[in-house]
Amino acid sequence: KAGVTQTPRYLIKTRGQQVTLSCSPISGHRSVSWYQQTPGQGLQFLFEYFSETQRNKGNFPGRFSGRQFSNSRSEMNVSTLELGDSALYLCASSLTGDVEPQHFGDGTRLSIL
Amino acid sequence: AQRVTQPEKLLSVFKGAPVELKCNYSYSGSPELFWYVQYSRQRLQLLLRHISRESIKGFTADLNKGETSFHLKKPFAQEEDSAMYYCALKTSYDKVIFGPGTSLSVIP
Numbered sequence: 001k002a003g004v005t006q007t008p009r010y011l012i013k014t015r016g017q018q019v020t021l022s023c024s025p026i027s028g029h030r031s032v033s034w035y036q037q038t039p040g041q042g043l044q045f046l047f048e049y050f051s052e053t054q055r056n057k058g059n060f061p062g063r064f065s066g067r068q069f070s071n072s073r074s075e076m077n078v079s080t081l082e083l084g085d086s087a088l089y090l091c092a093s094s095l096t097g098d099v100e101p102q103h104f105g106d107g108t109r110l111s112i113l
Numbered sequence: 114a115q116r117v118t119q120p121e122k123l124l125s126v127f128k129g130a131p132v133e134l135k136c137n138y139s140y141s142g143s144p145e146l147f148w149y150v151q152y153s154r155q156r157l158q159l160l161l162r163h164i165s166r167e168s169i170k171g172f173t174a175d176l177n178k179g180e181t182s183f184h185l186k187k188p189f190a191q192e193e194d195s196a197m198y199y200c201a202l203k204t205s206y207d208k209v210i211f212g213p214g215t216s217l218s219v220i221p
Contacts, residue, residue, distance in 0.1 A: 003156075033209070043199065043211035056208040090157065101147060102209065104157040 002027065004105035006091050012111045018079040021108045023091030025072050031097030032074040034066060037088040037107070046089075049074055050097050078110075086112045115140050117202050117212035125218045126190045134185040134215050136174075136200030145203040146183040148174055149211075152196045160185075160198070170194070190219045 005024040013019050025032050033056075034046040045058040049068035068074045072093075078085055088109050092102035116139040126132045138144055148160040161169045163176040163183060174185045183200060200212040 035211075042213045045208055045210065048208060058208070101159040101162055103159075106156050 004091055004093050004103055006089075006105035006108050008108060009106065010109050010111075012113060013081050014113050015081055015083060017081050018077065019081060019110060021076045021078075021089055021091075021110070023074045023076070023093075023105060025074070025091075025093030026103055029093035029095055029103070030072050031094045032068055032072065033092045033094075033097070033102060034074070034076050035090040035092065036060070037090055038086075043090070046076070048097060055097070081112050083112050086110060115202065115204055115210050117200050117210050119198075119200055119212040119215045121215045122213065123216050123218070125220060127220050128192055129189050132187045132190045132194070132217065132219075134198050134200075134217065136183045136185065136212060138181050138183065138200070138202045140181075140202055140204065142204065144176070144178075144183075146174075146176055147201045147203065147209075148172070148183075148185050149199040149201055150196050151199070157199070190217075192219050192221055195219045 007022045031050045033048040035043050037043045047054055047066050048056040052068045063079045066076045088107040090104055090107045092104045094100045094102045118137045120135050146163045149157050150160040151157045172187045174183050176183050195218050197214050197216050199214045202210045
């Protein structure tokens, strides 16, 4: 089985721009979660999607949004980028988001200039 | 408040020595706890979960609800155990709260 795939692997943007990150979960997995990883804050939960619905959300501003498509692929969007948004963004998938553990992708490293 | 703490940012042990990575949590519900590991240049991966009560790569972890702890232990550390270890608490629908992580370095 192919693992969780995130694209692109690296992105460089400037302040004020917006960005869209993509995540393809493991085949059959319907739950997709997003995390932000920074040296200062560690791994922080952004949101979780299941069957195209956001079920859970972390404490991030509204500039961070996401969506999930009918094939379970998910995208995350960050608008009006700030320097502090520089981070590794990780996507994780699981079958239902209930009792199974999550499987993580390699992440997208976003750098804001 | 829901929180996971790992008091040691960095832990160094000699090869063959016992290792214990500490994890404490704060959660009012019934916790579901995990240990994730990230080896150098690899993706984050599940090491073990308390519900399975299994031993993976010689590591074990016991949930102590009284002390709200889920410490990770291994009797004899190996060089290949050097990695970043994260304790994680799952609250609901894949909302997972991670601890800050402990970097384990096994000295040959």
